[in-house]
Amino acid sequence: MAKKQLPQYQCKACGDSFSRWAGKCPSCGEWNQIEEVTNTSQGRFDSHGPTKPRDRKYTEPKSIGSVVSDSHSRIHTGFTELDLVLGGGIVPGSLVLVGGEPGVGKSTLVLEIAKNIADQGKVLYISGEESASQIGLRAKRMGVSSENILLSSEVYAENISQMISDLQPKVVFIDSIQTILKESLVNQAGTVTQLRESSQVFLETAKRTSVPIFLIGHITKEGQIAGPKVLEHLVDTVLYFEGDRFNYYRILRAVKNRFGAVGDTAIFEMVLGGLKQVLDRHRLFISPETEERSGSVLSSVMEGSRAISVEVQALVTKSSFGQARRMAEGLDNRRVILLSAVIEKYLGLPLSESDIFSNLAGGLSVDEPSLDLAITASIVSSFRDKPIPRETGYLGEVGLSGEVRSVGQISLRIKELVGIGISQVFLPHGNWKEVEGMFPSTKLTPIKHLQELGL
Template identity: 45%
Template sequence: MAKKKTKFTCQDCGYESAKWMGKCPGCGSWNSMVEEMEQVVKAGRRGAFSGATSTAVQKPQSITTIESTQEPRIYTKSPEFDRVLGGGIVRGSLVLIGGDPGIGKSTILLQTSAQLADNDHKVLYISGEESIKQTKLRADRLNIKSNNLFVHAETNLELISEIINEMDPEFVVVDSIQTIYHSDITSAPGSVSQVRECTAELMRIAKTKGIAVFIVGHVTKEGSIAGPRLLEHMVDTVLYFEGERHHTYRILRAVKNRFGSTNEIGIFEMKEAGLEEVANPSEIFLEERSQGAAGSIVVASMEGTRPVLVEIQALISPTSFGNPRRMATGIDHNRVPLLMAVLEKRVGMLLQNQDAYLKVAGGVRLDEPAIDLAIAVSIASSFRDVSSNPTDVVIGEVGLTGEVRRVSRIDQRVQEAAKLGFKRVILPERNLGGWKIPDGIEVVGVSTVSEALQYTLGG
């Protein structure tokens, strides 16, 4: 009888080694190597998405002879969810959604399943963490009543495949991938080998049968999806459900999407009856804004195709340490010292002995260059202890020489500001012209940071 071979696999990155090591050479994590049995792959040819063994080898085709068609979309009753996916659900797609425990991953997928079932689509919801009675209690709380939504509690992937073959659903939800196991693999559910093989089997089912499959992934304490990094490479779309458990607002963000943009976000509010989409997030982010407070300014940022108005807050105070602190929440922390250096060199503010704390109110994260001027104005406002006009919106990219550079989609940003009742927009001078200014709002073009401070802070 042949001796069974074992290997040691890192549970964080999937690195494999013939012997145990305390520190993984792949990702540098400690005590993550676990012994697993090596799996013997049977010989034979299997097409990537053919679903059956075949001895025929397909010949390469010229790209000009391949027929291309637009992927048909299936819409839910949630425009926010459809926007993040790129305009709807694509048949045969494999979507991975991750998030912190208790953030609402199961809730949003159960609500989406009910919406699809109400549109005469057969949906199979497979729960590996809850019993069918627990899922029924959640559905009752969400007021879900549809005959086309089928619920099953199972963790064996082979039995799940048989159920899918018998039912032939249009959509499948697997909650979660870390609880599913394949009987041919000896390692425990949630290990690198189990997650990799189970995801590969679900991908084969999705591609061969044209079924849209949604899988839930647990996250680590760092916020990334648990398991091998290969998991995110295999799926078509990766969604992150973000937010604070003690706050009601949730943000659905795409970090990978083969069928659409990764810049779109969907905003939801958690209520007693489930998640409700927020049609106008700008009002939500600005509803608790303090009037006349120094260090506060509003910026119009683009999240994909949607303009969002958010408040940037800055607190500048004398330091009591040898090295001043620079802290930022919601923006890149490297951008703060850069803009403070521009203010010190080009405007003459002595900021080298000041602590700086910046925050984007509302929990949203901004990373586009158009928020540079708003950050600079908020820092100057807090340093001088002079409040800006509460009806002003500031937009613009700041260069190292102190110039204000043009930004994209300025007309959509200004229209969003006018819709919410703002009276004046400070924007790059080179963005003036070529578009229609909405009624009831003043547009001021500036070319330098100093000029922007004169309009917003009076000097």
């Protein structure tokens, strides 16, 4: 008698598997995320016992020197910023997952990419959520009318795989992965099993045909891509499309990339005719006014492989309550509390009697220790109502004893600041040897302690 197969359960949040259902995941602590999955593994055992080794086929191994080549050039998307996020363009045979909240513009983005790539060859657009007429309305608004963009409403993974093999398109877009079904499974579309198995089919198809495939995914209310974490492990690149903080601006961020740096971002602006890339980031994160104001300090942060100039603002006012408040927008609130305590102890400022409000201009959210010195300078500037020259930048991490610690990628950060007209940069003394003599037209002031700021 065949042994009864026990049900298996998997957490959609972290991907861990369990032998029984539970309301709360023991691994990640999330509630109502564990679902039953179907065991689809087969071939290891049959009615006659284990499969014999001679029945199995394997790919002949090759030396690494014979497979390393540049024969596959990357496919350019038509957006220089997006190409940078992808590590130089779309890699043939790659599987890319694009996630974002409803209405943020994911379908508009992939249609813009399809429009740019259609000049190079056929583009296959699989839509399981919208009909061809709905996509046609959006395409008409965006001015997309290429004969090389092929639309299909197919929802079965096996049929889509066969379609890709027959058509051999330049790029494939699947919108969205939550609507795709694997015909051999009885689960509904969007379940853990369907997501995992359908994505596995597309992964195998992409590697076999060298056709890059983009999967569009939904975002849950917690801000994560809907489905198990194992989905993110399967794909080569994971991109998050964010837009709620920037109103009509959209940010595309790489959180996983096997072919480039993680953390690179591309900024788009939503206009009537679709999405337009923003090349001049300074007008977003730095005020264009040249007037000097107290509490406003310039610095730079690393976003993936490049530096971005940012403006740190602080407002220090007399507290109207019994306990002073510490609030931060775009910065780590705990870091602001820590730095205010360091300032009070080593610079002698009575901040315990004042409210401190700190902000990163432009709506950008960054949690990087290299902004410590800029936050400190902005708080001191606001408290003393002493404006800091707009040609001055601050870089460095601040320790609990008031020492200024070294930061990474210091040359890239200074180069970014010099590019926006900064003529003096305060930096950690530990980074001085790395950049000594590199920027002859810029005054570099190394400091070891907050007391050397001179504010």
